Amino acid sequence: MDQSSNRLSLPSSPREFGFFVDGEWRGGREFFDRASPGHGAVVTRIPRCTNKDLEDAVAAARTAFEDRRWSGLSGGERAGVLLRAAEGLRRRRDEIAYWETLENGKPISQARGEIDHSIACFEMGAGAARLLHGDSFNSLGDNLFGMVLREPIGVVGLITPWNFPFLILCERVPFILASGCTIVAKPSEVTSATTLILAEVLAEAGLPAGVYNVVTGSGRTIGQAMTEHPDIDMLSFTGSTAVGRSCVRASADSNFKKLGLELGGKNPMIVFADADLDEAADGVAFGIGFNTGQCCVSGSRLMVERSIAEEFEARLADKMARIRVGDPLDERTQVGAITTEAQNTTILDYIARGQAEGARVVTGGTPLDFGGGQYIAPTLFAGVTRGMAIAQDEIFGPVLSSMPFDTMEEAIRLANDTVYGLSASVWTKNLDKALAVTRRVRAGRFWVNTMMAGGPEMPLGGFKQSGWGREAGMYGVEEYTQIKSVHIELGKRTPWIE
Template sequence: MSNTFHHVDVNHPLLPEKAREFQMFINGKWTKGHSSENFVRKSPAHDIVVSTYPAGTAEDVDDAVKAAREAFDSGKWSRISGGARATVMLKTAQLIRENLAELALLETLETGKPLTQSRGEIQGAADIWEYAAGLARSVNGDSFNNLGDNMLGLVTREPIGVVGVITPWNFPFFIGAERYPYILAAGCTLVAKAAEITSGTTLLLAGILKEAGLPDGVFNVVTGSGSVVGQRITEHSDIDMVSFTGSTAVGQMALQASAKNIKRLGLELGGKNPQVVFADADMDAALDGTLFGFLFNTGQCCVSGSRLLVERSIHAEFCRKLVERAKKVQSGDPLNESTQIGAIITEKHYQTVLGYIEQGKKEGAQLLTGGSAVKTDKGLFIEPTIFDDVTPVMTVFREEIFGPVLCVTPFDSYEEAIRIANDTCYGLAASVWTSNLDKAVQGFRDLKAGRLWVNTTIAGGPELPSGGFKQSGIGRESGSYGLDEYTEIKSVHIQLGKRAKWLAE
């Protein structure tokens, strides 16, 4: 085993004695809906059932959309003041913090991520709710007082209407928090579909929002599969916009389904994100950042820095030191407070990641460390894996692996680094490591990605937007830009005084 592993404790006091049974949340009420079957979720780290949910149907989506449409049209949320909306959202942030322990534990049990990480994500989500509450008060338009004495022009922003939100399994609560508060701040209502295997914390949020005073029908949660519930949301003619976060392949399907009523679509999709390390970088910082960048959330992260481009003059030394550090990473039982990386989300994805590792070996990439599953009685764990001498023609260079796998490619010049970094269909994120200001600025200008980090990685707050170039997505979430996504712009022309007649009498 290439790193420190904490064996899974099946008798841990935080493990539930029995699975938590959830219902869907539609029009302010808990319901099994039209479902006759339940979906069962096992902890990917402990191999015990932790949650069950109704397997929602298309009819359940219809009921949720009807509730959201009636709530929107009634104006009980869409036409109240921004201050009134902010009050509910600030209360939501407070309740999230008060329920931190319950939310974080459930997130860890369903995703397999370390409990310490889950706590940080829940706290970060509360911060986003607070920030978005401020935005609810600052939705604004524009005026044009330069149209002559007889005309005044106004530009107003209005909530777009009913929004369908489809979120992935890797950051269920946090990715939701990058969307739901902005949607609500704009005055919209919504139907949420969390990933079928990690719906628990989204359902807990529904209860928190009701307690915070959100009117019934404004926030609805339908659980179930993407092929049934997700498909119905994206094609539903009474949904005005869909926000989808997930793979590029499924994003393409969402685009096709949304054509039914030409609804607006916000997409945050896949990434194959480069970390570019120049010879003049602070090596210690770059080593730590690179390690974190590809192992955060066990590499199951859309902005994971899964491609390392390192200047040839420091390439050998950098790789040697990176391997040394990778062997010290604490992995294993996510309920252990010192664990840094946890389990792979499902058996299917576990096999997919291992398949990519074997592909890398077959294609001639040099395996520096890892490369295997962790031999353990419980759970789905893969060793931190680093490949060197990865070329742009290799599958592991081009395709999103979504696991604890790093692909290293050396470069000789700035121009070559940028060319290799941009040689991908994706453009979600990138990191530049250098002590040269000119190189840093030129780098973030030349790299084709929606989010750039200089001398850090996977950092930030709710003030800045996120989103992708190329096949990594459409639109932006978070920040004031994220609020704008969920509004329509209306131009108003006001005639002052008598209008000049078209037809003379």
């Protein structure tokens, strides 16, 4: 670290990785060179795996599941491995955060916070492994006893995105492992390093070979092959709704594998006139600025009560203009780089389209030049109407659209005016309003007078076209199980044939 500037240094040369199958590292034959989006310098070399590599990984996961080297352990034994993994993550926290920042472009301080949350996920998973249970039915009469068993579903394919490569991975892996399943993971090809580092951590924690495997490659090849693979029992995919729809089609055409889908969002933040406006402005700025708005639960639509709309937009613009955008390796940075060139172009195109459709830029709206990398100023649009693209489409960047409302009914109607239903928030000091809005806005996660708060005890997931199923907490472990009903006859059988 450069102590004078509170800035970490780039690596002297790219770090080359292998991929991980059946407890062993394998070398790549072809590689992706990943350039840091904050600097433009190549930082990692990631193997471009083949379908044969995927076949090997699935076979290893299948063997590990069928011989019960993991699922046959007690919940307490599985918990021990997960707790040792949590300790391994704690020891390597700064290293993992560093490579996450280099590949993704998020601020180093944010990356460290995400590793802390990931550690908590493993600790939660350990507890869940001990608590997972079925049920019994003592109500079937004296001659019949019923049990409901939860069994691991089998081999799980796990496809994770580039916006939260390690956090989303760790909101799934410990819960999948707690259930007794085995895993074949495929990270985004642009942010693969930390998923591969987790393989080292899990192996050192004592996870048996074949239980966690990592193949790297593009979604069009390896990802598509995973969705179609007949020996993968369940697929967990986090990404766009369009790709999620293709996962549904592929599952139907292969083995009807179970799907867990966390997809897009166009999430409302509702601010009433009776809210603490300074706190609300700070929370809304955080809601759109966190992870440069490249977050499926970002608050990208602001509904503000008309009587305070102009005043609130001014307060919010002042907050957003003071967000510290810059080098992700600088400890002081709050908003870093846009992760991919394609996403950078998409965001700037939406900003131009919003202006062309008549919305007004209150603050931001421009790319920022720091001598390397790709950056966009946090942007607030006012005068947005429901038919505009910036009001309906998931932009996946630091672009917020503000729309006024007059009544609570109108606010709820605007909030629900989307194909998505991933998250929402409301800002008010009136308990009646807060509960009414919470109960009627259709979203899988909801925050009252806060934004993106919570822990791994709580389930994650969406309504409508934001996905299927739930991750994290006990719900997240149960998601990776299937239920078996068992009926036990007691006493002498009443003959069917006399």
